[in-house]
Amino acid sequence: MDARAYARHKPAMAGDWLRQADWLHGQRARGWGWLLAALNLATLAWLLLTARDGVDRNGFLIGSDFLSFWTTGQMLVQGGNVYDPAAHAAAQRGFFSHGDATTAFFYPPFFLPFCWPLGWLPYFPALALWLGVTGGLFVWAVRAWFRDLGLGAPPWMWIAAFPPVLVGITHGQTAFLVPALLGGGVVLAGRRPWLAGVLIGLAVIKPQAGLMVPLVLLLTGQWRTILAAAASTLALGLLATLAFGAESWLAWWRVLGPAQAARAQGAIGYAKMMSVFAGARLLGAPMGLAYGLQAASALLAAALLAREAWGRRCDTGLGAAMLLGGMLATPFLLDYDLVLLAFPLAWLLAQGFGPWGRITAAAGFGLAAFARPLALAAGIPLAPMVLWALFGVVIAAIRAQRLRARG
Numbered sequence: 001m002d003a004r005a006y007a008r009h010k011p012a013m014a015g016d017w018l019r020q021a022d023w024l025h026g027q028r029a030r031g032w033g034w035l036l037a038a039l040n041l042a043t044l045a046w047l048l049l050t051a052r053d054g055v056d057r058n059g060f061l062i063g064s065d066f067l068s069f070w071t072t073g074q075m076l077v078q079g080g081n082v083y084d085p086a087a088h089a090a091a092q093r094g095f096f097s098h099g100d101a102t103t104a105f106f107y108p109p110f111f112l113p114f115c116w117p118l119g120w121l122p123y124f125p126a127l128a129l130w131l132g133v134t135g136g137l138f139v140w141a142v143r144a145w146f147r148d149l150g151l152g153a154p155p156w157m158w159i160a161a162f163p164p165v166l167v168g169i170t171h172g173q174t175a176f177l178v179p180a181l182l183g184g185g186v187v188l189a190g191r192r193p194w195l196a197g198v199l200i201g202l203a204v205i206k207p208q209a210g211l212m213v214p215l216v217l218l219l220t221g222q223w224r225t226i227l228a229a230a231a232s233t234l235a236l237g238l239l240a241t242l243a244f245g246a247e248s249w250l251a252w253w254r255v256l257g258p259a260q261a262a263r264a265q266g267a268i269g270y271a272k273m274m275s276v277f278a279g280a281r282l283l284g285a286p287m288g289l290a291y292g293l294q295a296a297s298a299l300l301a302a303a304l305l306a307r308e309a310w311g312r313r314c315d316t317g318l319g320a321a322m323l324l325g326g327m328l329a330t331p332f333l334l335d336y337d338l339v340l341l342a343f344p345l346a347w348l349l350a351q352g353f354g355p356w357g358r359i360t361a362a363a364g365f366g367l368a369a370f371a372r373p374l375a376l377a378a379g380i381p382l383a384p385m386v387l388w389a390l391f392g393v394v395i396a397a398i399r400a401q402r403l404r405a406r407g
Helices: 003-019 026-049 066-078 085-093 109-120 123-149 156-161 163-171 177-188 193-205 213-219 223-244 247-264 276-282 287-309 316-329 335-351 357-378 382-406
Strands: none
Touching: 026 156, 026 163, 066 085, 066 109, 066 123, 109 123, 109 193, 109 223, 109 247, 123 156, 123 177, 123 316, 123 335, 156 163, 163 335, 163 357, 177 193, 177 316, 177 335, 193 213, 193 223, 213 223, 213 287, 213 316, 223 247, 276 287, 276 382, 287 316, 287 382, 316 335, 316 382, 335 357, 335 382, 357 382
């Protein structure tokens, strides 16, 4: 090829380098996976080995966000009001304080039965139990997806390499429990709809994570799953009411409005949030415009999902899109919530990668490692763009799969 021909073909060649990303083949991806797994494990070991009395080098308690769950459990055991912000903060400071900062608790009473057992244990055994049980459930859900999709290799390396897994461990959050419930429900919906519904219903502990679930279940006619989900939600709510009193719902409702307003005003930090709303606020958009863009994101995702779900069977492909659509719908998406991406990424891996699929999946896989640092350092909200690109790739793959099935 002469110089002029090369100049003409160079843009196309550069586009193909990203569009097809053949250089990111299986062997190279596994090599990078092993490297990331080793880096994550080394980071976790360094964090633990350099901690003093459970406090890391930056002065934060190991499992920082878990402190609010454990404090809630302690208060429940002692008969306290977990939705009294002053009492909750005082109880936290009785065990650990980092300046004036405390970790608030705004989960609905659905979550209280999960916290109550933690209050019977000291902090670090409770943290180990929490991470062990919820992490084990997440591993089970990922392995179930791998088996269902025919991915032969066990997912251990990919789980260890997945950046949001490290974020979830260090925060001690619900990052493993909610994805396990939703991901497990999706993969079981086709063959064990009643159990799938029970799992999905329990995910009401964090309702914003499953905003697209009712839409897809209704449009695909998953009536047994819907009934089981409603029953498990009601049963969990009844358990919380009987155990902790009807007044717990009123107390939660009173703090919910101020809590949402505080989060909207950036109390958590827009750089840590991965939503369209947070990205708009990070770029300086007014509150009304930011909420408007978030609403547009939710409506567009719902419309695209409805188009794919109408009159069709609920399978893992549609479930992958459903989970992504929920992430695009909520304004309050944190970086540890990106653990949910494990399921759409597994589905794409099994289907094979079409145009832009490989590079988009790679960006989604590593998103939790660089989204917050980039937002903090440069004010660039990369997460919404990557999530939308990944959603588009999944929708395109679903359509291509169905075209192949027809042909």
